[in-house]
Amino acid sequence: VQLVESGGGLVQPGGSLRLSCTASGFTFKDYHMAWARQSLGKERELVAAIENFGVGRLHANPVKGRFTISRDNVESTVYLQMDNLKPEDTAVYYCGAVRRWSDIRAMENYAYWGLGTQVTVSS
Numbered sequence: 361v362q363l364v365e366s367g368g369g370l371v372q373p374g375g376s377l378r379l380s381c382t383a384s385g386f387t388f389k390d391y392h393m394a395w396a397r398q399s400l401g402k403e404r405e406l407v408a409a410i411e412n413f414g415v416g417r418l419h420a421n422p423v424k425g426r427f428t429i430s431r432d433n434v435e436s437t438v439y440l441q442m443d444n445l446k447p448e449d450t451a452v453y454y455c456g457a458v459r460r461w462s463d464i465r466a467m468e469n470y471a472y473w474g475l476g477t478q479v480t481v482s483s
Contacts, residue, residue: 361385361472363455368477371445375481379440381455381474388436389413392458395429395440396467397451397479404454408440409464418464423449445481452476 367379379395394409408419408429417429428441438455456470463469 363457363472363474365453365455365474365477368453368479370480370482372483373446373481375445376441376443377445377479379442379453379455379477379479381438383436383438383455383457383472386457386472388457389433390459391471392461392464393429393431393438394456394458394464394470395438395453396456397449397453398476399451404467406465406467407453409458409461410438411461416461442479445479447481450479450481452478 362384363381365381371377389412392411395407396404397407398404406420407423410417410429410431414431426444431438454476455474457472458470
């Protein structure tokens with residue numbers, strides 16, 4: 361099983377990035393997918409989640425209206441479009457897979473996690 365994130369980097373405030381996470385080794389369409397982030401000294405927090413067939417989505421309040429999660433079940437990939445980035449968005453962003461929608465905020469219940477990609481927002 362692998363979840364491989366890409367697309368992170370250094371961007372100025374107000375800029376945009378698009379993160380991608382490609383899955384392999386499990387049946388992608390059977391899992392709800394999410395992006396979470398963790399900054400120094402803080403716990404991992406949910407950023408956005410999407411149901412297995414992409415109908416239901418959830419975006420955390422700090423990113424609502426700026427970030428958009430989507431998925432492509434043919435390509436086994438989940439995306440996070442991040443616009444109007446702010447310095448407080450600086451973190452390592454992780455892609456995760458979970459079986460039950462009721463568990464999307466319970467980081468310990470995720471079946472799989474990627475290794476993360478660093479996003480730094482700074483002028």
